[in-house]
Amino acid sequence: MAEPLLRKKKLEGGSIYQRPPNVEASLDALLLLPIDQFVQRCAITSRGDPKYVPSECLLHVLRQVARLNNGDHFEALFGFLRQRILKALPPVERFAPGDRRASESAAAADIRDAVLAQFDQMLCRDRLDYEEHLDFFEVRFDMAIAKARSTARRKVKRDADRDAPLYLNDEPNEHTREVEAAFVRLQSDPVYEFEESDYRKRLLAAIDLLPDDQRRVIELQLQDIPIDSCDPDTVTMVKVLGCAEKTVRNRRDRAHATLRKLLSREGESR
């Protein structure tokens, strides 16, 4: 039914991207099915189901069908793909502190629409020619969706509440032991107890609410990247963000104070 090879070349080395072996194996098997059966199986939504069609494979066949101008199957597969896209978007608003959930839902809806619009455009281009960026979605669908979401997020104008500065009046140097402790737990490989994972999710959703410059410092902190270093070859926050050490520390401290506030407010509202 289709050529299983991708076209996109890697930036380094120039070799062509390959699907992970498990996706490749699923695709080989699925391509043997009559198209009607394939479409039927795409309706299965549980990943645990042995007949579940990986999104990477669904997209591959959709791209083939689109080029063949097979209206019926295209419509059905397109519907399933939209569901997969929506499902792959992380439910940040669900874990946001209670008083921010409504504004987060509004922001999430805008981001969702922007991601779907991006995808529609790529599929249109793919139908006419070959949109190489869609190859990435055939490699790791959910992760490529994260990229699409990141782009969408930049485009989406956050609503007024979200734009309101989160800076609190706390002293920037105030000791924020709980948040520090939470980070240690977030950084270390977790024991996946449910409560623990629930707390991690709420912490991540709160990090997501931080202003961009603070959130970036926190992400770098979570990746264990040092603020500064005497070694000129070390990647540091100061170098990467292009600002003074003191600025980085201030952003980090403000972020910690905000997170502590958001999470304790969350605790009170529960």
Place this chain on the structure above:
Amino acid sequence: MIDRRLAEDVLYAFSVEPKHDRQTLENYLRRYPELAEELIDLSHELRLVAELGESEVPTDAPVTATAEAAERRPENLFNDFKGATFAALANSLNIPRSILVAFRDRLVVPASIPVRFLNRLSNAIGASVDAVRAYLEQPPTVAAALSFKADQKPSVPDQVTFSELVRNTPLTESQEAELRQDLSGDDRN
């Protein structure tokens, strides 16, 4: 200034890397310092995907239920409780209707339900504890995402724990007292 098309290639390439650890991020930050902010933002997004799991999606596309799946579906214990009788059931349990809805739709992690509450619920419905347990252990009725990415950490179903549900629901004083009793002496939450 980096070309936008190349920037997109870089960001997509980063997103499909097998790992998104410090080393991978550092490699990209070294090679593409102009894209530092976008790479860090993307690193955060990837973390959200890995940790927060999937969104729930309403089934507006054709529904999947095959005949065999329908056959396997256990009896809906709430069939006899609709409208006023549903409200009466909630009242008899001294819980808000929204909590009962969560049970009806199987949105509660079965293992997190205190035994005392399970007993109260089965008594009120008029079914055995085992039947109630079997019912609650079926997948949620909304087309909820149940499993996470296979290549991610072990995951929990897309449900809430009993204590989380209680925390997130506005309660009257007497409801709160009742549910507290359910929770006390049960350390699974």
